[in-house]
Each structure stands twice: as C-alpha cells, then as structure tokens.
C-alpha cells in the first residue's frame with residue numbers, strides 16, 4: 001500500500017491557539033485594556049491584502065480591536081514613517097505590524113527600526129531580534145514561533161534532532177535558526193541558501209526539513225529521509241494556484257508534513273494574536289507596577 005505522511009494541520013492548531021487566547025482578551029478588556037492590533041499596508045499587492053484582511057478577521061473572532069492603515073504604492077518614506085509614529089503614539093494600539101514586502105523605494109530597515117519595540121507585534125525590530133540573539137525575553141517573529149508550536153503539537157522531537165532550514169530570510173529562516181539553537185531547544189541546524197552547492201545532501205540527513213525559500217517544488221521526494229518531518233513554508237503564486245516549496249509527492253516519503261496551505265500560514269496569524277495579547281499584558285503589568293504618588 002502507498003505510504004502517506006501524517007498531515008500536520010495548522011488550521012486546527014491555530015484554532016486551538018485562538019481559543020486559548022479568548023479568555024485572556026476578555027480579562028484584559030474587562031480591565032479596560034482591550035488589546036488592539038494595528039497594521040500598515042503599503043500598496044495593492046493581492047497576497048498582502050489578503051494576509052492583512054485575514055489578520056483583522058482573526059482579531060474580530062476573539063475580540064481584539066483592529067486599526068488599519070492603508071497607503072498607496074506611491075506613498076513616500078515619510079508617509080510610511082508618519083503612519084508608524086501614529087501607531088506608536090496611539091493608546092488603542094497594543095501592537096502593530098508593517099506588512100512586508102514594502103515597495104522597493106521604501107527603506108524597510110528604517111521603517112521596522114522606527115516601530116516602538118514594545119509595540120513590535122512581529123518581533124522584527126532590531127531590539128527584539130537582538131534579544132533573541134542574546135537569549136533575552138522579547139517578542140518573537142510569528143512564523144518561526146508558529147513552526148515551533150506546530151512541531152511541538154505534532155510531537156516532533158526538537159532537542160537533539162538534525163534540522164535543515166532552507167532560506168535565510170528575516171521573517172522565517174534566520175530567526176528560526178536562532179530559536180532552534182536556543183538552550184531550550186538545542187537542535188542541530190544546517191542553514192541552506194541559494195549558494196549552497198548541494199542542498200539535497202543536507203536535507204537527506206535531516207530529521208526535520210523546513211523549506212522557506214520561495215522556490216516552487218524545490219524539495220523533491222528523493223531529497224527526504226524516509227520518515228522525516230517536512231514543513232512547506234514558502235509559496236509561489238501561479239496561474240494554476242499556490243505552489244509550495246515542497247513537492248506534493250514528498251507525502252509518500254515523509255513521516256509527517258505540513259502542506260503549502262493550511263499549515264504554517266494559519267499558525268503565523270495565530271502567533272501574531274498571541275504576541276498582541278502578550279504585549280497588552282506586559283504594558284498593563286507595567287501600568288499597575290508604577291508607584292503611586294503619596
């Protein structure tokens with residue numbers, strides 16, 4: 001009989017995360033500290049519009065307030081920075097994200113660096129990435145957090161396992177490598193990039209393969225050790241639909257896998273909500289710990 005890997009269901013895992021956050025949102029709201037997510041979207045990219053819409057739908061589902069800033073693709077650097085400063089200063093906004101990618105004429109580093117690190121719901125501010133490098137508490141990037149939650153929920157061993165991460169981008173691969181090698185995870189990680197001579201030589205010995213390169217069907221069945229776990233993260237939009245970085249036939253070799261849709265994507269969104277709730281709880285804690293004047 002044909003082997004089929006167990007599917008790691010991100011939609012179901014995300015629903016459980018959201019359900020777990022509902023009570024925390026209610027408690028914060030009852031205390032007059034309703035969490036609020038802000039988003040800044042620049043331009044009309046269909047994918048980005050749909051991701052941002054999904055983020056606000058998720059917020060409505062569990063009672064988080066929404067603040068949406070939409071700017072045209074022609075917006076200047078100054079326009080985008082003004083939007084960032086307005087959310088930094090808005091008390092209704094507990095945390096916000098700048099949807100990526102930004103148009104090429106915008107300096108992404110300058111924009112992300114202008115976000116108040118205490119409102120950085122994406123964990124992409126240099127202070128939060130620096131905290132991750134140093135092992136200090138801070139907000140973590142959503143997709144790597146979602147990947148770790150998915151693996152834990154699917155009982156995939158992390159400590160001591162050999163990981164192969166393909167792609168070293170700022171939102172997924174690079175922070176994921178840092179998170180997997182923290183003392184709390186202690187995984188062994190090989191990071192592959194477009195200059196890696198023979199990526200398959202690295203994936204074939206990995207217990208867990210995470211494909212986040214944005215190259216359609218890059219990971220072929222013969223690249224995978226039988227029984228390994230494979231997560232398809234990167235996507236390519238084509239006229240035929242969405243293609244993941246992992247070829248669907250990998251299902252016949254892997255032990256567990258997550259598909260291009262319904263896997264890591266929904267968990268990315270769930271982790272964003274978790275970050276917003278945590279930022280709100282942190283700022284509420286700071287408010288109650290401020291000494292009162294006597």
Ligand SMILES: Nc1nc2c(c(=O)[nH]1)N[C@@H](CN(C=O)c1ccc(C(=O)N[C@@H](CCC(=O)O)C(=O)O)cc1)CN2
Nearest residue numbers: 051097098099100101122142260261262263265266268
């Ligand atoms: N500021 C950020 N920008 C981007 C991030 C990010 O984490 N922060 N990651 C990606 C896009 N992304 C979140 O913004 C994201 C991608 C995919 C999904 C998702 O739920 N996908 C669905 C499929 C829907 C589709 O693609 O049509 C799924 O996997 O089932 C959510 C969020 C880049 N930008």
